[in-house]
Amino acid sequence: MPELSEPIQTFILHWGEMGTRWGVNRTVAQIHALLMVSDRPLPADEIAETLQVARSNVSTSLKELQSWGLVKSMHVLGDRRDHFQSEKDVWDMFLIVMDERKRREIDPSIAVLRDCAEALKSESNPESHAEKQIGELLQFMETTNSWYANVRKLPKPLMIRFFKMGGRLNKILGS
Template identity: 45%
Template sequence: MPLAVEQIVLRWGDLGGQWGVNRSVAQIQALLYLSEKPLTAEDIATTLGLARSNVSNSLKELLTWKLIHRVPVLGDRRDHYEAETDLWQMATKVAQGRKAREIDPMVAAINDAVASVDGQGAGISPEVRARLERLQGFVNTVDGWYQQMLGVPPETLMRLIRMGSKVVSLLKFVGPKDRGS
């Protein structure tokens, strides 16, 4: 494996731990992303010096996240794997997976808490009620924004991202009431 690829694979593995992803999973994803051809589990285990069982479990996780897929190779009955190479697709799939696992349960819990407060009425101070309602408004607004962004074509999103500082400077012309809380 070329040194530059090795360095990225190792660093991606380290970063995976910071993102809450198993190091082996992150290394395998990086290796497949940078590979010019599909690799078998055996190829991956040998290249990365990992146990075959670790590679198998990591491949299952990456398949679940839809960051890799199986591809047939003529004349070989073994499973071969390729990574998703479209960066927007990768980012979208990771965001969707994390949202489903982390954000959606939080949104549901906050909505349930507010509904419970509405049903109870007594025992909750006006300040706590106001904070819960602000929290609910915030998470539902962010959730709605996320849903809208899924429908925006990647090239449009990239233009928006590149315009970042210009958009922020335009916000100074919008009064605080118009920005929300």
């Protein structure tokens, strides 16, 4: 592995930093960044060397990235080592992350809110404000969820068009 050029280092470090701000382990995010900009799949030991972290740390981080579906392992002819490559398409990456966060965090939250709302309803209730507030939170999440489901099922080119549009929102909604 050639040393990383300065701008690429900057990118990887920044991506790692952003990771932490969004609840993602720094090393995991850095490895993701590295694989994104790599022009070929990398074996774990090369990643460890490049980022100067322990081999074992790379192993678990790669597992994590694979569990998100952001990284896949593959093989290279004449090399026994696993090689890892990142999803490269930014839109696909985005959707993967959204799907996964929905599955891991939003959906369970909706379930919890629903239970809480239910429990508060059946008590004859000195906490009607809380009930109302939680109900609104629940409704909000359900609304955005179903909105997302609809965006999600658009074929990708249409979806991209949808996001590039936006200037025309007013016109559409005005009708």
